[in-house]
Amino acid sequence: MINTHLTSVAPPPLPPRQHQSVAPVMVPYDLLPKPHSRGLIRFMFTVVLLNLLLSMFGFFYLYKNGTTQRKQDMKSSFSHAEPSMQKQHSHHVEKRESHTVFARMTVLQPTTPPKPHPGHLKWDMRHSQYSRPHINYYNSSWLTIEKPGYYFVYSRVTFSSGHSTIPLTNRVDWRKTQTGEPKPIMQAFCHTISTLCTASAEDVVQLETGNQLSVWTEDLSLISYEETGTTLGLFSL
The missing domain is CATH 2.60.120.40 (Jelly Rolls)
Structure with missing residues (x-):
């Protein structure tokens, strides 16, 4: 055996193991998949948050417009009915005053x-x-x-x-x-x-x-x- 503590010669390669028919494949480090960087995670989080805010804003906008439209429809229908109601009310007031x-x-x-x-x-x-x-x-x-x-x-x-x-x-x-x-x-x-x-x-x-x-x-x-x-x-x- 070679004493590696007393010489600078590289040790000999390991002998092949028994029952080993296929040599191991060594994959270069540069070809291994790299973990996701923090910048990509931040970008994805920003996109998700922006979509959530846009969805909430759109829901609020539609809800507000729908409520305003309903109020306008109710006001319009009331304004159309108001003359007849006012006429009926005036009729009852005139009738009540006439009896006095x-x-x-x-x-x-x-x-x-x-x-x-x-x-x-x-x-x-x-x-x-x-x-x-x-x-x-x-x-x-x-x-x-x-x-x-x-x-x-x-x-x-x-x-x-x-x-x-x-x-x-x-x-x-x-x-x-x-x-x-x-x-x-x-x-x-x-x-x-x-x-x-x-x-x-x-x-x-x-x-x-x-x-x-x-x-x-x-x-x-x-x-x-x-x-x-x-x-x-x-x-x-």
Whole structure:
């Protein structure tokens, strides 16, 4: 054997092993596959992250546009439906306001016994009700219409005594303006008197702005002022 510690001669090659028919193949180091570098890993990570961000941005953009479009569609449909809704709402408001236009007048009790003469009844404003500004009170006996339309008008006059020749009359007078000539539009009569007699009249009347209504009778002294049966009322339809 050669002592390698005392000489510089290279050792002899190893003898071939037994049962070895194929010589080992030596692959050069330069041809071996190299591991992936850190730069490639960073590049791939950047690409994946960028794709994720783009996907999230695209989803958010589509979601926002879809929500905005739905809101616009709802607003458009509401704007198309709004006129009809507003019209219906206005109809109900007008109807509700029209029912608040009313009057119920109570006859005024005279301080002294009235003389037997014809005339229009005077109203007690402490116990009467009427809706301003649609209806106004004028000159003790008249109601002035400020809102035109169809009105249900009723009148009741209660008499405490009769007369041999004068009919017990309940007449509703109408005039176009304050200076117009009164014209009867409704009348009712009582023919017999036992204790009390009430003459009632009612009708649907079309009234214009400025028209006036009052109640007239043949003899103011025959009316029962102690009772609440003498009244003039109306309300709009």
